[in-house]
Amino acid sequence: MAEESRYAKGLMKLAEVDGKAGEEVVAPLGDLGRYIVEFAFGDIYSRDTLSLREREIATIAMLTVLGGREPQLRVHMGAGLNVGLTPEEIEEIIIQTVPYAGFPTAINAMHVLKSHQFPEG
Template sequence: MNLKITDPEYIERFNHFAFDEVVNAEESLDTKTRYMAILATLIGCQGTDAYREMLGKALDDKVSPIVIKEVVYQATDYLGYGRTLNFLNITNEVFAERNIEMPLESQCTTTLEDRLEKGIEAQATIFGEHMNEAWKAGTINKWLADNCFGDYYTRKGLTLAEREMITFCFLSAQGGCEPQLIAHSKGNMNMGNDKEFLIKVVLQCVPYIGYPRSLNAINCINKACK
């Protein structure tokens, strides 16, 4: 359904806000970062139709298919397979429509034997040396190290700073993850994504998650700075 025909007043105001006022704001981001944040946010809020739309725009603006796939893959850590599969399928459908050959070039850097070790290294790099022992606290802590960080954060295609940024977007878009959002705000800052940068990320995602979750995210950023 063409919203310009069925809902012209709505789409006029939304398009003006999202693609003019927000994109051209003083607090805007470079093209790649903006699309990464928006796609991660749409996965986080389960916006399947909007994701398909913005995925096409991202590809039109030359965002790499590898970057896009890495955003989708990492969503599994923070939303689970049940809420990520639709987005992986949509991505594959759009890639196929555009004749993007799959599978893409491998970005994996770990094996099943060293994923725990490499995951612990990634955790310690982001959150500090105390993470070297955190995996011993319980089964889920070990899985955070070997699966969340060892299987995903160690992949090529995105830097650790970029991975922390999209994690921030997954968490802020879901809602109800404020303790984790504060922690990952700190992780972002440790990776050089400072308060001003994170606020820019939130502002660029306002059209896609609305004001309540955007204001909550800014509140978490402020708490992380204390």
């Protein structure tokens, strides 16, 4: 696939996952942002086997257990909401990580979730 169409495909998938917020995150990153768009969204997120909802469940769980990635976790919690997760489901994903990664990372993730501004409705 030509690099330009790979980038365009990635931008479309990023918008589908994250709305306008995704582009705002990667735009100031220059070439790093381009690599994120092409690889993460043009190649990985565009695969067919998992839904975007399932991909965000996995991503939220991974960012929770890795710890120290709260800014990215916040972005992916927003993306999770955008692709159909509820705040209650995100809380349950965090709780599911406790037996495998421990309480400290789950506590940090829960603080991120509780500080998230959810739309009224």
